[in-house]
Amino acid sequence: MLNYVKSEWFRIARGKTIYAMTAILSALTVAMNVVLFLVRQGDINFPYASITFSLNTLTNSLYGLFVMGAIVVALLFAEDRKNGTLKNSIAYGISRESIFLGKCGISLAWAVIIMIIVLVFYVGSAFLLLEGSGAEPLQKMLEGIGAAMPSALASVILAVALLSLCNNIIVSVVWWAAITFIIPKIFYQIGFAVKLFSLIAKWMPVNFFNDEVIANMDGYDCLWNTSFGLMKCLVAGFGFAFTYMVIGLLGIRKKDV
């Protein structure tokens, strides 16, 4: 597996895609802060040109990390089947399991690298351009990222599993969106009528990061600040990650490439 990981690292580092994605995401976050800064220049009473508002945007939408993780997987591996490189790797004796686990590891590593770079630009530009004290919002944002990491890992593993199991990228994307967002929302809605669904929905990451995180100009009420809330983030995240990994590993064993 190590050779596979090394070869993929070599390939990805020599491609342009991952750098382009990092540049675009960094530029978007900086642009957001620049817009807030410019509006403030025109309107002295504009209340949102603060570090708190800027960083809370991410704290309030941590499920965005799930999407980013899946996009990284798609950018790195969506063409494997089409290019015929996957069949070469298998023909050279690399097991399907090693390829699957290698892809998960590489995707996670690159996703973390990209996230760190983007965060540097995001937080850096906020501190440079915007007003207010940034200590608390930065702390809450970093705590939130830490709490969301297991669920982001699950999202990455799900994306790798679906790309490995589905023959078509569009089908993979549809399944990923359904499992990550649509099914939790359906459970959430049915939960208003059926209590069991409500209980299950509360343990679905997209639901609890949406419902149980409040970060605004007045203060914070984040689920990871209680031990039960933090436990929920970790158990649900790692639980889904483990489940997707088992499904992926079992599924690819019998998968023709």
Place this chain on the structure above:
Amino acid sequence: MSDSVIESKAIVKNYGGFTALNNVNITIKRGEIYGLVGDNGAGKSTLFKIIAGQVIPNGGEICLFGEHLPKNLEQQRKRTGAIIESPGFYPQLSVENNLEYYRIQKGVPGREIVKKLLETVNLYNSRKKKCKELSMGMKQRFGLAIALLGEPELLILDEPINGLDPSGIIEMRKLLLMLNMEKNITILLSSHILSELEQLASVYGFLNEGKLLEQISASNLRKRCSDYIEILVSDFERYAALLEKKLNHKQFQVLPDNVIRISNPKLEIEVFSRLASDNNMSISKLEKKQMSLENYYMTLKNGGASSC
């Protein structure tokens, strides 16, 4: 050490209701060049993919270098190189970087092997080109370079001369023969150009509609398809009787157009012509022929191999 490099035992592969391979048994020994012959859809690529581990069979077993357990098979596949259907590579990466990618993946030591292989397949001058810019023939040669990484003991090549120009075909043939003779690399290959296969293979397997019709060595095939005579006489029934009675030759068949095909003729052609003239039969056609691989395959496919 096992003498068999590949052994497939009762391999079955179904795609939905379609049976791509039905109880296929082949044996390929070390040092052989095994030519797999079959029409499109006969199951050649499916068999290649099963051997390469890309497709999982529904039944049967593959042994590579004497090993059949899944984990051991993966280890043995490290001793193989393969191009199946089309060579796989990253189109945006350069030729050199694509080969380096596979070198790292296969754990082959030394970067200089990349240069050496590109020189072997005549692509060194194109090493900086992106793979998507290569012509069909160049891609095919590049696929061979990938397959040759790590000095494989077995090459699995599905249509390796596909897309090559005439000089490319000759180069590829020379290269494969050189690899087989000098490095004792076992080669399993298929080609639609049977005349080309005839110049390479030491053993043939004939596959039709998912079934292996026959596996035969090139030397036995040559014997079986040795010279034959076709003669058309005014009274074919009497001539057939005379063949048996006077010349004691029983290896013949009467073709639908009343032509008599005399297989394995040990006597000179004049003897067969005299047999007709001495018995007052006129001869409209008399030819000495040799059956090609193509003819043999067609005869076999239509259910009459042993007759030739």
